[in-house]
Amino acid sequence: MTTAVSAPEETDNPFALTHLDALESEAVHIFREVAGEFERPVILFSGGKDSIVMLHLALKAFAPAPPPFGLLHVDTGHNFPEVLRFRDETVAEHGLRLFVASVQEYIDAGTLRERPDGTRNPLQTLPLLEALGEHRFDAVFGGGRRDEEKARAKERVFSLRDEFGGWDPRRQRPELWQLYNGRHAPGEHVRVFPLSNWTELDVWQYIAREDIALPSIYYAHHREVFSRSGMWLAPGEWGGPADGERVEKRLVRYRTVGDMSCTGAVESDADTVEKVITEIAASRLTERGATRADDKLSEAAMEDRKREGYF
Template structure:
């Protein structure tokens, strides 16, 4: 247990954990379990809020020792500059090692081709799998949560991937009593999701409690955007806006961050953590459902990509 127990609301037991303490304890246990079971784990770190919380938990899990894992970012080349700056500052602050798998390098070499719609999120799979093989990573931490999307709701905390990085829901193992089976054959690896049981609201409440710094893009700010497919997208070299699409300045914030070509902003005045929490509590859409165009490509878009090796 990493923090003093706090009294849970609705109980008189002074030793009961709050729901945030319980989630934190579970995540810390998962990090330590992976450290004991695997030889070369790595943490996916993009500078987005979920990966920031995940790194914060890893730092807690092994303090005062350093985190025994390196970080990996699959860079699409179309990331938000604010987020990349935050990523680099965080890596330098904690003295961590960062591996960057570049989608642009694979495009330049001819191993990948640009999509007609300009989005590069679906192109991340090949660089990701290449980095896993080259660095012999046997466990890869991701910030996916079950509340984000229905395909992710099927995911186990320890998600076995085959020698091609593919996910087969029929091969997932039971995880009773927080017992995790990391056994895998040569060439296979395991994706690990310490935040599986968290919700978007849990993440923000934890950020508030722990006073975790985030990129300013997550809070309301004035930004040039244009409308496409019911979302406010940021203009950029990726190909937006097109003819007939008009940019305008709006007060927006981002609930999730990824490739600029498929990550939409939401109209918002929430410029503090408290305001963001109130806004999320009133929302009836998940962050991916509201702001990620790549998940709208088909009804099974995420599941199809996961079978190919995506997170």
């Protein structure tokens, strides 16, 4: 019989923080620092597990008052329906304000063009940057973690972006002793990553501890998928499957969610949070490395997009 891997607990010292307590405390501190330093922060919220955990932490940081900022979603138009439903239910449950930047609107206006491969993740940058400018957001919380991908491993918790939204690793500031520098010139803004020091396993252990609800696609379910480049992708209007790609029903779950055209499922029977934790503890691939086709476009795909203004 398999057992879930749980976070280590300190029992000798009743005042010692557990591993998850320390991560939670750090994240709560970051949310409060931003609320004190910036005028118009916003949480980038996709309805994925990291942004859900991030919102949970923000609710804790300011309870019993609501968080002093809203949510921003860059909607590619190819999002999983289950995730969009969860997003809207979450906003309604907590009475939050949701801003939506639509990639489809930019395509309809002719500002952006569809890519030949149907992937819209790389098209999110312009709608994101224009939404930040339109609403004058000066700090943007993102759910990026350093364990996800090598470009994200270079990030600071406070990541300075220039007036074009671009990221330059040489301009990132030291953050000794958890001291964060939010200074920025007019037109610049700061991306803030409260989950930087978390791992995928930490996130799931925290979800289990806090009993946080997630969209159903994070757990094993039967779904029609087809194989492309070693990943199980969902068929859709974005162009899949192509000729020669056969749709079949598999028992799968998603480790991360994004544009349906580039987010792959993994075969899994993990239908509970405990089973997911056990599965992740045995995995040697990050969720982006295993399931995100947009990160495989080139060796430096993520870093290139970050320099252009992507998260």
